[in-house]
Amino acid sequence: MSKPKMLVVFGTRPEAIKLFPVIRALNDTGAVAVRTCVTAQHRGLLDQVLAIADLRPDRDLDLMEPGQTLDRMTARLLTGLGEVMDAERPDRVIVQGDTTTAMAGALAAYYRRVPVSHVEAGLRSGDVLHPWPEEINRRIVAPIADQHFAPTETAANALRRENIDPGTIHVTGNTVIDALLWTAGRIAADPSLAAGLDGIAGRFAGKRIVLVTTHRRENFGAGMEAIARAVARVADRSDVAVLFPVHPNPNPNVVSVMDAVLGDHPNIALIEPLDYPHFVRALGLCHLALSDSGGVQEEAPALGKPVLVMRETTERPEGIAAGTARLVGTNEDRIVSEVFTLLDDKDACSAMARAHNPFGDGHAAGRIAKLVAHGR
Ligand code: UD1
Ligand code: UDP
Numbered sequence: 572m573s574k575p576k577m578l579v580v581f582g583t584r585p586e587a588i589k590l591f592p593v594i595r596a597l598n599d600t601g602a603v604a605v606r607t608c609v610t611a612q613h614r615g616l617l618d619q620v621l622a623i624a625d626l627r628p629d630r631d632l633d634l635m636e637p638g639q640t641l642d643r644m645t646a647r648l649l650t651g652l653g654e655v656m657d658a659e660r661p662d663r664v665i666v667q668g669d670t671t672t673a674m675a676g677a678l679a680a681y682y683r684r685v686p687v688s689h690v691e692a693g694l695r696s697g698d699v700l701h702p703w704p705e706e707i708n709r710r711i712v713a714p715i716a717d718q719h720f721a722p723t724e725t726a727a728n729a730l731r732r733e734n735i736d737p738g739t740i741h742v743t744g745n746t747v748i749d750a751l752l753w754t755a756g757r758i759a760a761d762p763s764l765a766a767g768l769d770g771i772a773g774r775f776a777g778k779r780i781v782l783v784t785t786h787r788r789e790n791f792g793a794g795m796e797a798i799a800r801a802v803a804r805v806a807d808r809s810d811v812a813v814l815f816p817v818h819p820n821p822n823p824n825v826v827s828v829m830d831a832v833l834g835d836h837p838n839i840a841l842i843e844p845l846d847y848p849h850f851v852r853a854l855g856l857c858h859l860a861l862s863d864s865g866g867v868q869e870e871a872p873a874l875g876k877p878v879l880v881m882r883e884t885t886e887r888p889e890g891i892a893a894g895t896a897r898l899v900g901t902n903e904d905r906i907v908s909e910v911f912t913l914l915d916d917k918d919a920c921s922a923m924a925r926a927h928n929p930f931g932d933g934h935a936a937g938r939i940a941k942l943v944a945h946g947r
Contacts, residue, residue: 574604577943578661580652582612582634582672585747585866587620588847590667592749593690594626596940603944608655610634610648610672615819619846623754630655638821641671641704648675656683665943666712667691667746668865669705677712687712688943691745692719693726694886701884702865703789709886720939722930723889743938744931747869752933754851765852771840772856775812778838779914781805782857784864785881786818786825794901795825798881799832801906802861806838811914813839814853859913859920861906868896869930877923879909889929894922 577597581590587609597605608630611617621628632651634644648671656664656679664680666673667690680687689712699706713719713735721727722745730740758765785798806813815833818825833839845853851870854860860871860878868887871878872895879899880891890896899909913920 574602575662575946576604576606576659577663577665578606578608578656578659579665580608580610580672580676581667582610582617582632582648583670584613584616584620584844585864586667586670586672587617587624587626588750588866589691589746590665591620591624591626592746592753592936593665593667593939596936597943599937600940600944606630606659606661608632608652608659610651610675612639612644612648612670612672616844619844623847630659644671645675648672649679652676652679653682656680656685661685663688663943665690669694669702669709669712671704671708674708674711677715681715686718687716688718688720688939689713689716690720690939691722691726692716693721693728693730693740695726695729696884696886698884701789701882702787702886705865706886718942720935720942722935725889741938741942743942744933744935745869746931746935746939747866748873748928748931748933749936750847751851751870751873754848755855758848758852764848767849768845768852768856771814771842775814775840778810778812779858780853780856781811781813781910782853782860782862783813783815784818784860784862784867786820787863787882790863790881790901791825794881795828796832797901797903798863798906799828801903801910802839803832803836804903804907805861805910806833806836808914809838811838814842814857815839816842816845816850816853819844859910859923861910872896873928873930875924875927877913877920879906879913881906887930893925893927893929895925895927895929897923 607628609628610632614635663686665688666676677687719740720743727740727742863881868890872890878896
């Protein structure tokens, strides 16, 4: 008898980081045939992860367009994924998170009555405009999926409140911790994997590094400009250096806003996006992270790094509850004052800098693979 065919669909950097451990674990079960389809909603950022994880997708839709719009991207993803599903005829589709790829993948599977497993299910901010459009993307997947892998009890409870069948909800931990610990182990064994940061580490020796990332659509415009001005003020301190891998979104130009405000500052390294081992090393080097990213909110606590979250609300309250993350929004003065507190107040900083893993124990992927393989 042939093995059931599982089609894993993903397209962006965070999906690839959070799914490569699942793909490996599924292969390790020996009980299912694993097929992978990338939409390449992200091209360069996705390829960085595929290379590090040594993943060669079976299908690649290569759909990214510069400055892609949500509606056009949704339409192209839905059509492209539908065609792949018609050709592959999977027994189950696996999607991750809250991207447009995840939403379109679930919808295309539903249109073919193919069951869907949702990795990182149940995260809710309760505000449909923050994160935008991810809050709705994630909610659309929920009633379609018949397996919900919630990273935490909080996420599982959100699904229960939405009347999702409790028997289909499994608390597994977040697979990002699997990816992080695996990658940290590889860097420890072979430091050359992240040696591209040697120059910056040398240049900023003796300074405290603030690691910055920002890309959220709801922060475009005034929010991004305020973030840029705040980062410039932080970098004006002689005891601080800013390491800022800039997201390549050209619309409305994260790169040009940051270049214009921060480009010539001697204490700022504005750099291309880092591949995952280099980013994990950067997290290890920093004093604190300043970010609007979802994944960074999960990784920083695991490494004992305080993270200031440049958002009004978060669907990842566990880091806040644990005291390692704090919401600071996008007001320039507020960001500056929160960063200065963590730089100047040792007690405030060490209260936040406690290593623990509210998001997982590094064994989420194995649990998920078992549940998928046994169809529960
Ligand atoms: C997407 C996800 C977001 C996730 C983020 C992770 C949606 C709606 N958004 O947002 O949930 O947090 O990815 O990074 O699904 N680009 C490149 N090269 C790349 C990647 C992007 O040039 O490798 C540029 C392209 O011009 C692209 C633009 O960035 O059109 C925006 O990419 P898109 O995936 O639409 O949005 P993100 O803001 O990256
Ligand atoms: N990341 C990376 N290189 C970078 C910036 C981030 O590898 O230069 C990783 C980071 O460790 C995390 C993931 O990308 O695992 C987060 O992606 P992003 O912030 O783009 O998306 P989000 O998590 O907000 O959806």
